[in-house]
Amino acid sequence: MGEGFFSRGFRGRRRSQDTTLSPGQYLVDGFPVLSAGPTPRTPLEEWDFSVVGEVDEPKKWTWEEFRRLPSEEITKDIHCVTKWSKLGTKWEGVSVDTLLEGVETAAEYVTAFCDGDYTTNLPLEEVTGGKAWVAYAYEGEPLEPEHGGPARLLVPHLYFWKSAKWIRGLQLTSYDIPGFWESLGYHNSGDPWREQRYWGD
Amino acid sequence: MDEHRLDGNAAAGSLGEVFSFEVTTAEYACGGCGRTGRLGGAMVYEVRELGIIVRCPSCDHALIRMSHNRRRYLVDLRGTRYLTTGG
Amino acid sequence: MVAVQPRRLLWRLAEVVDVVPETSRTKSLVLEVPGWERHKAGQHVDLRLTAEDGYQAQRSYSIASAPEDERLVLTVDRLDDGEVSPYLTDVLMAGDKLELRGPIGGYFAWEAKDGCPLLLVAGGSGVVPLMAMIRHRAAVGSDMPTRLLYSSRSFEEIIYREELETLAARDGSLEVIHTLTRSRPKGWGGYDRRIDAGMLEEVSWSPDESPLAFVCGPTPLVESVGTTLVSLGHDPAHVKTERFGATGG
Numbered sequence: 133m134g135e136g137f138f139s140r141g142f143r144g145r146r147r148s149q150d151t152t153l154s155p156g157q158y159l160v161d162g163f164p165v166l167s168a169g170p171t172p173r174t175p176l177e178e179w180d181f182s183v184v185g186e187v188d189e190p191k192k193w194t195w196e197e198f199r200r201l202p203s204e205e206i207t208k209d210i211h212c213v214t215k216w217s218k219l220g221t222k223w224e225g226v227s228v229d230t231l232l233e234g235v236e237t238a239a240e241y242v243t244a245f246c247d248g249d250y251t252t253n254l255p256l257e258e259v260t261g262g263k264a265w266v267a268y269a270y271e272g273e274p275l276e277p278e279h280g281g282p283a284r285l286l287v288p289h290l291y292f293w294k295s296a297k298w299i300r301g302l303q304l305t306s307y308d309i310p311g312f313w314e315s316l317g318y319h320n321s322g323d324p325w326r327e328q329r330y331w332g333d
Numbered sequence: 334m335d336e337h338r339l340d341g342n343a344a345a346g347s348l349g350e351v352f353s354f355e356v357t358t359a360e361y362a363c364g365g366c367g368r369t370g371r372l373g374g375a376m377v378y379e380v381r382e383l384g385i386i387v388r389c390p391s392c393d394h395a396l397i398r399m400s401h402n403r404r405r406y407l408v409d410l411r412g413t414r415y416l417t418t419g420g
Numbered sequence: 421m422v423a424v425q426p427r428r429l430l431w432r433l434a435e436v437v438d439v440v441p442e443t444s445r446t447k448s449l450v451l452e453v454p455g456w457e458r459h460k461a462g463q464h465v466d467l468r469l470t471a472e473d474g475y476q477a478q479r480s481y482s483i484a485s486a487p488e489d490e491r492l493v494l495t496v497d498r499l500d501d502g503e504v505s506p507y508l509t510d511v512l513m514a515g516d517k518l519e520l521r522g523p524i525g526g527y528f529a530w531e532a533k534d535g536c537p538l539l540l541v542a543g544g545s546g547v548v549p550l551m552a553m554i555r556h557r558a559a560v561g562s563d564m565p566t567r568l569l570y571s572s573r574s575f576e577e578i579i580y581r582e583e584l585e586t587l588a589a590r591d592g593s594l595e596v597i598h599t600l601t602r603s604r605p606k607g608w609g610g611y612d613r614r615i616d617a618g619m620l621e622e623v624s625w626s627p628d629e630s631p632l633a634f635v636c637g638p639t640p641l642v643e644s645v646g647t648t649l650v651s652l653g654h655d656p657a658h659v660k661t662e663r664f665g666a667t668g669g
Contacts (some may be wrong), residue, residue, distance in 0.1 A: 137433065137470060137517070137519065138470045138471060138472050138474075138516070139469040139470050139471070139516075139517075139519070140511075140516055140517075141507070141511045142471050142477075142511070143471055144469070144471050144475045144477055145477075145503040163340055165379065166380045166383060167337040167338070167380065168378050168383070168384075168386045169378055169379050169386060169388060169393060170338065170376075170393055171337075179352060213383065214381065214382040214383060215382075222546070247397060249394075253374075261353055284355070284373075291373075293383070301486075302603065304413065309566060312444050313383065313384070313400075315409070316384055316399075316400045316407050317384075317400040317402055317405065317407040318400070318402075326359075329402070330402045330403050330405075331403075331405075333496045337665065338639070339639075339660055339663045339664075340527075340662050340663050341527055342524070342527055342528050342662055343480060343523040343663075344465065345525045345526075345527075346466040346480065346521060346522070346524045348523060349521075350429060350431035351520050355526045355527075356529035357526050358526045358527055361646060370529070373525070373526070373527020373528065373660075374527065374660075375434035387578065418457060
């Protein structure tokens, strides 16, 4: 198609520019749902969360046990690689630091695994030190299935595909294993402030 | 019932950018459950601007995954045992 | 068996010849497409809009015109919070150019020579690709028994209502059955509820007649009708579906 063609009068879903946003992003009103597969609907009686892999002792919690862990209210901006951002989103969840408390490991990486076939990979240091949570409530309400409920990973300082929906556990690994999108052309690290969207960025 | 999924036709345009044959009538064998069928009858999740995921209508296994960014296509066919045209 | 024609789908620039209102929410775009190859009824095109700063949005629309028609026609349902459809129905006008590629999708397509009774089930704007089939049928003078079961919210929202009436009146082999789900005009004697198994059983051909079924519309309707037809004994390979998704845009 000829370069420079544009559709007369088309502006698209606009979208205010805000300098507090990471580069190339725009603000959005709703909360878009992007889905790569059917929405899992695991009943809470069957749900559990595990820490497995290169750990001395794997850990597991049922839903009741998970909900009894110390939790926090988290207010953060989120940035999707498809360019929308939302400022000041409010969540409630358990810090990954809490989940990894007492876990002995030499692993440097973690893979979040989920209901369905979704995975995402992160360096362990990107989910520790108060940077990541497993969240079960959004804006004061239990997290809806289409937004990742019963619980999703929340890693707001990275592009939102790393905040894996329907998370069921963290697998600690010595090798970095590219996840669902990371193996399909998306940047392994995903730092919005360095605009690391795609391979080679 | 998932409101986000579409029929195989929905992927035809994007897959048509990579394949030169008519994709929706191509036959696959699912790497998950072995079921065979035409891609037109598979389930498509068009994750707008992220990629396209084509799933087996029987077991939801990802048959084809595709993304397009930086003028680069990435096609993952590992979810199929085979994909064949015509015949 | 049909030989596979290798071809690449390329974007072309179509010119808008006319924008024609169909109902209060839908308009038909009449397009002149240079180098257009003949499509099959049921296929669709992808449209791509580009803003001055390079931002792009892309959507698929079913072709409403018959392959025999001189110009390509798309019928667009205007979604209030859509990004693309309000542009197509409110802003686009004759003389504008539109980036388009197609025809796409050999799976959900029909030619009169495919020869079996046809059952067409539509929800709302899902009627568009089925209308292309009905128009094609009329253009080639086919007398293959065809039934269209068409669900709309109200009488006023029936797309192509008069044309369907005219075609059915002069062609005994085409039947159009409406169901109105939200409101009905006074004295309405037709169906007044969502398509369900009872209605499908009354309307559809018996599976013994090996009909070909095409179902198009919002995902929940298509899933329900598709499953019901199979449970009524229709061969799943003869039930073809096209879901519009929960939202268009």
